Amino acid sequence: MDIIVCIKRVPQTAEAKVEIESSGKDIVKDRLTFDINESDTYALEEAVLLKEKFGGTITVISLGCSDADDTLRIALAKGADTAIRIKAEDFDELDGYKTAQLLSAVIKDIHFDVIFTGCIATDDAYSQIGATLAELLGIPHATLVTNIEVIDSISHVHRELEGGLQEHIEIFLPALFTIQTGINVPRYASLIAIKRAAGKEIKLVGQNEISKDQLLLNTQIEELFIPPVAKQVKIITGSPGEVSEELAGIIREKGLI
Amino acid sequence: MNRIGVFVCHCGRNISATVEIDKVVEVIGRYPDVAHCEDYKYLCSEPGQSLIKEKIKEKKLSGVVVAACSPSLHEITFRRTVEQSGLNPYLLEIANIREQCSWVHADVDQATAKAISIIKTIIEKTKLNEALLPIKIPVNQRALIIGGGIAGIQSALDIANSGYKVILVEKSPSIGGHMAQLSETFPTLDCSQCILTPKMVEVSQHKNIRLLAYSEIEDVGGSVGNFKVKIKRKASYIDNVRCTGCGVCSEKCPVKIDSEFDEGLGKRKAIYVPFPQAVPNKPVIDKDHCTYFLKEGKCGICQIVCSPKAIDFNQKDEIIEEEVGAIIVATGYELYPIEKIVEYGAGKYEDVINGLQFERLLSASGPTLGEIHRPSDGRIPKKVAFISCVGSRDPEHHLPYCSKICCMYMVKHAMLYKEHVPDGEAIVFSIDVRTAGKDYEEFFTRAKEEGNILYIRGKPARIIKEGDGLVIWSINTLTGRQLRVKCDMVVLSMAIVPSNNAIELAKQLRIQTNAHGFFTEGHPKLRPVESLVPGFFLAGCSQSPKDIPETVAQASAAASKVLEMFSHKELSIEPLIASVNDDLCSACRLCISICPYGAREFDESKNIVTVKESICTGCGCCVAACPTGASQQKNMSDQQMSRMVEVIFD
């Protein structure tokens, strides 16, 4: 089973302070930590699990600048066989659609049975590249996948719906799945694999290989801004004892318990 | 006019691989005063030596330089070679182009240039060499042996039995050393005292042996063949002529202190004979603990009870002067202090003991009369652990070397323990079990198989007292399992170290020790019983840890080396010593104070300092110290030195 995994290197912003850059269209990145996108690690792991079961190869693809090589190398160490980086620096401004077009331009020449992506990237949070890419490649897809079982080129897939509900669908391969976190437990890379990965070449694809002319940008960021406060929160300050007193007062007053 | 012949050795590829011999020969061949230069594959070979001999005659050489290995290896060979062709042997010099050049360099061009430089300096030295004659000195055919353990005893008997006089000096009241403390010996399990005491008795009765027990070396002067030794006989406060050895004095003495012989597990009195078979079997008074001495004349019970009136509180230390030709150093060993092993609670927990203490517990003459009772409460320990390599093989905290005998004595200990306490359990913690020796492996195998002795591979980290027992924390490194072994007593195989005054003694004797205080032998393989200083020989554990058979073998070997020396009436010594130019000597006498061997003497009549040739070793200290240049080293004069340095910069 030949598998392609699309991964992304993203800034880790969940617990960090995010500041807007002077252009107003990007964030200040130099104090941030970068790492592989969370759901992508699950996608990669799902690919490795499938490969362990059925054999075949895993190709990881990332659209990014040279820093993304580290991320690709991590993927190689965790079980991918080949890594391709699409040189982001060659393609100016990007959005989800353009990213999907670039990925499809590369993937169309590779044999695959399954494509995995993460279900959402934590930086731009589109959740659209997987389905777009599948459409561009003309293959079926399913997003928010929480379980996959493959029997004779038919995949039995669980998708996560709202409210704890899931649906079970059947999809023919080749297909694309966007993977939800929690589907598996991502593995560590073994030192042997790390060593092996360190020597592997990362294939670069740039404007020489993909013509820029036919690429379309759907959207552009006009400006970034700090979200307006929807609800006026009352911040209670003081020592733990003081704030607790006050909270207890509120609870009693409102008869909440 | 000098006619120097230079012979360059290839030493197989040892030299020729890094030094371009052809180039050396070519350059040196053109060097002033070189009458002949030639290379040969192995100059030390028979044909190589013949070649040198031929060329000396053919080219009428006035001096020879052999460019080859270190002079410590073949200088004697080549001196003999040139002597055979009629040239004075001291006109031969070696240029060391192997150890100091080819072996330590990789770059061929640079090594070749250095080799040429070295040879040139030696040519310059040779040109100014004097023809010298060896110095002959008479040999005093008496031997001094320091240390009365089994090594000293063996050496003393061997020399004495050959008809020469021996002085045996022992610092403690009795000879016998540690071997006298042992219960049985491995691998035969014969009784240690049974095989040792006959030899002790033989020593005491031998007409050629003067036994000086309770004595210490005070000073050693002179040099090989003619040592002057001062020995301090410590006051024993006993008139040995009157003393009958009845023992009443010890019996009545009220002072009880830990017995050294019983390793602190038993008591002795302030007036005591260390053990029943002691030689000499005369008591001594331990002044440091005797009430009479401590409280200014109070007590004196021994004096009252001694019917032969042998107690003499007024006895003083006595200095004995002896002249000997050779000295054997056999000062033995001690155990590394157990208190240093904090993690084992050693020195804190009474039931954590060392190997010698366990020997005393096993010994029929020991404090428990051969029954094993543990020190804390006298209970018979039902589970005893033996731990190896304690303090040894621990370069980080203690000592790097292997103490060699522990593996075997632990086998013995475990076996004997099982013999004494058949329902007890013996557990040995070890890293490696080293049984290289005749019948040793068989002994080890037998112990494990028949003795049901459990061997655990691992070095415990902690011993902790729990209740009235001890818990050993370890890992079985073969299974990887954690172990907490509860036992009643622990025996630590402490590292062996040289006797505590070995380094001091070595300074006194001017012989060398290694970093740990073991005396250094002349050559680790080829001169194992000689020290680096002529006239001093080594035996037993003072040189390195060894077991009884090895000790005895080395002691006999040392004795035979002494006897070899005594087989000549005279000794030839190297004439490469210092000399004094009478005209330049200003009689400042700096050299006298600086000479480490006492080889300088002031001649009042001439008002100059002279060299005692038989004592001078040619160390060169006086030459360096002499402010006027009167002191010169033969064949290493200032003039030679400056020429040698000059040519390097030419």
Added chain:
Amino acid sequence: MTNKRSLVDVINPEIRDFLVEMGAEDIYKCYQCGKCSSICPWFQVGTYDFPIFRLSLETALGMVASSEDKKELEEEVDKLYRCVGCEACVDQCPHGINIPNILRAARRLLVDFGSYPDILKSIVQKIHDVGNPLGEEREKRSDWAKQLNVPNFQPGIEYLYFACCIPSYDPRVQNVAQATVRILQKSGCSFGILGVQENCCGEAIRRIGAEKVFKEVTKANISSFESAGVEKILVTSPHCYTSFKNDYPEFGANFEVFHITQYFSGLIEKGKIQPIKRFDKKVVYHDPCNLGRQNGIYEEPRNILRNIPGLELLEVENFNRSLSVCCGAGSGALWMEWEKDERIGDIRINQLVDTGAEIIAVACPYCLQMFEETIKSMELNIEVMDVAEILWESIG
């Protein structure tokens, strides 16, 4: 698939050389005596098998964290992160093998490849992002000193007081920094703080294996210390002490570093401060690994406590000074989570409680935090105080 182990049980010199290059150069010294494993605090925990004595050999064979089986590898990585860096093994090893360094070499590779526990990842990330492992705002680093009138360090001031991240932010441990400052002020010491210009010393993340981030914070600290003209540093945390004293010189730093207990002990000796108020408590002193075993500071904290009137100083029998057992918080372990019966801190607390003490005196913020957590989780009736806090009670 067959047993994946068989794929790697050949010697793998590449990994070995890789690890040696990363700092595992001691591996060839090991003679497999196993002493390390039985001095290791995990030996006392007993429920977790941690045979570190194999580590040198396994590294030499290139077999560390090298299983290609997911489960096995997970266990191996988990194992590599069990070491709390207490260095009891280093202290006892007959050949002076620095086992934590060997572990660190492997950890460095794993960190580079994102293959280490998530919780530690977030610690490294926080130190990178905001300069402290708590994820607190950089701007608030000197908030603890707001009421205390502590000057910012500037040329002419003798000592920089570096409070460490935990005393700077953790509300409980802030009290330690405050007590320290009050004592310093009382003694007339010339000192200042750098606050926002400080980063975590990086000791823990270096041990975690995050060498790159460690270097970043180290260089940032060195440059802010140097540009402020700092020459002498007083530290509250033995971890900062180790870092500044032993690690920073690698990067060209040259500061004189004093642990606060050294300094206070000196002040008492010189009579510059006098503990006068009685502190009628039984106090047991816990030797922090980084202070005692790793830097040889055993006497000074005890000296302070002995000088406090009324205080009865107790010792943990068999487990004090160089044989002290780690609180279980070093090397990133403060943030790790192990099963209830697999906690080093529980072992140590029991030893401390067994002395009959009413108060555990510590000289390390990690120990303080760890013990407080442990006491809570075990519902014990004993209190933890820093030596500085006790001293201040007797002076203030």
Added chain:
Amino acid sequence: MSEIFMLIEHRQDAIRDISYEMMTCGRALAEKLNTKLTAVFLGYDADKLVESIRNQAHRIMVVDNEVFKEFNAESYQIALAEIIKKENPLLTLIGHTAFGMDLCPALGTQLGIPFTTDCLDVEIIDGKLIATRQMYDGKLNAKIRFRENPSYLVSLRTGCFPVRDSNIEAEIVNIESPVSAEPDYRKFVEYIEAAIGDVDITKADVVVGVGRGIKKKENLALVEDFASTIGGVVACSRPIVDAEWLPKDRQVGSSGKTVKPKLYITLGISGAFQHVVGMKNSGTIIAINKDPNAPIFNEADYGIVDDLFRVLPAFKNSILEMKSK
């Protein structure tokens, strides 16, 4: 002027909330642009459901076929593509739900029209479509401009448009289904209900939600203890379930449960949208988080910026005290 279209989302015979939200949004846009809102309803045996939303849009296009009984992105895509191509609306709205996530990007791509996903708001300014999206873990918003085109497609985030009443009478237009069977390559099989645990968080009056900020599994005990003091149950955000510290049925949020307790206390929850949608309608929300910039403070009524472990013991004591009085 072209119309505003939106796709009705329904599941298991019920119109989903997002549909009303989208219709609210769509009507407002239509009003502004002086145009109409068309709701597209793909379903089976749909009369009753269609009737129920008749007052929500100006027109309802109904495609009634068994193939649309359950959601299948592929069938929906074929049908919608047909309709959009034919009708050429200015803007089509789809919910950014599990349903829309599967559908919207593929549909936009197929049609070749500019689209984007997960929008909080859409406006038409000077004839140009501008969308607002959230990025970087909810810490920033972005205004998005589109490539110019006669038709656009956008998916809307749940919970962004408070539903408003409407009293339009929609014209119902029935359309023949362009598809008659699910494609072979993608088939709906069944729904899988979440396992029911011992605690039903949707029934509790007081819910204590925990997130990443509790750091260690062992700290859950502390939270459980607090929750029982205050008479509540413990719920959590997604990472806690992913880490298997709590079972799936304790998860609050878009893929978990939606809760509306009288009191919701969040501990160490940053407030990612996915969680917030599951609890934003709680009576009173108290948030405790160290990070003053955490988005949760945009949802809370009362906020405490502090370490939860510092506050919790004191809070517990205050509650106990309060109860004892």
